[in-house]
Amino acid sequence: MEETLRLARKHGLVLQLAQNLVRKRDFYAGGLIIMFGLLMALKGPSYRVGTLMHMGPGFLPTALGVILIFLGISIAGTALAAPEGEDESILPDHPEWLGWACILTGPLCFILFGSFFGLIPGTFACVFVSALGDRTATWKSSFVLAAVVTAFGVGLFSYLLQVPMPLLAWRGL
Numbered sequence: 001m002e003e004t005l006r007l008a009r010k011h012g013l014v015l016q017l018a019q020n021l022v023r024k025r026d027f028y029a030g031g032l033i034i035m036f037g038l039l040m041a042l043k044g045p046s047y048r049v050g051t052l053m054h055m056g057p058g059f060l061p062t063a064l065g066v067i068l069i070f071l072g073i074s075i076a077g078t079a080l081a082a083p084e085g086e087d088e089s090i091l092p093d094h095p096e097w098l099g100w101a102c103i104l105t106g107p108l109c110f111i112l113f114g115s116f117f118g119l120i121p122g123t124f125a126c127v128f129v130s131a132l133g134d135r136t137a138t139w140k141s142s143f144v145l146a147a148v149v150t151a152f153g154v155g156l157f158s159y160l161l162q163v164p165m166p167l168l169a170w171r172g173l
Contacts, residue, residue, distance in 0.1 A: 030076025033068055041065030102133030118169040119158060123150045 040061045047058030106126045114122025127149045131142035157163040 024079035027076050027079040030072045030074070030079070033072030033075060035072075037065045037068030037070075037072055039065070041069060096133075096135065099133035099135065103130050106130030106133075114165065116169070116171045118166045119163075120150055120154060120167050123153045 042065070044058040044060075044062030044065055047061075048056035049058040049062055050056030106129045109129050110122045110126035112122075113125040124146045128142050128146035131137050131145050132139075154167060158165070158167055
């Protein structure tokens with residue numbers, strides 16, 4: 001009887017720990033990073049990994065996957081160290097939907113504008129739309145930021161690295 005009570009208390013503590021754990025943002029963030037790390041670590045060896053002296057195309061994804069797994073474990077582990085009464089919602093109390101939409105739309109703008117109109121319009125559209133996601137941003141500050149980043153990006157990727165993407169193009173819609 002006493003053994004049963006001890007096991008029930010132990011099971012109750014484990015259940016309470018699990019319930020507290022799933023209320024922590026760090027737990028979900030660590031789990032997501034572990035998932036990405038596992039995906040990379042399992043997919044990387046399907047390419048030739050090679051050795052440290054002669055790395056193959058699968059070496060870097062595999063190594064980064066393993067690093068991500070350890071990083072995810074450490075992030076999820078911080079959820080255990082957080083105070084027990086502290087409940088956190090996955091989403092913030094007042095989510096910035098406009099900011100999230102702008103930041104997620106920015107890369108889509110680069111894909112569309114870059115493929116139809118070239119590197120300059122693609123980079124400008126990406127940075128301009130993403131910058132509008134900041135609640136303190138103005139149209140003027142977003143425009144200036146987009147112009148500066150576009151000039152730097154064109155200099156770096158087109159002239160220095162010689163990425164084969166046209167600066168300006170018209171491919172029509």
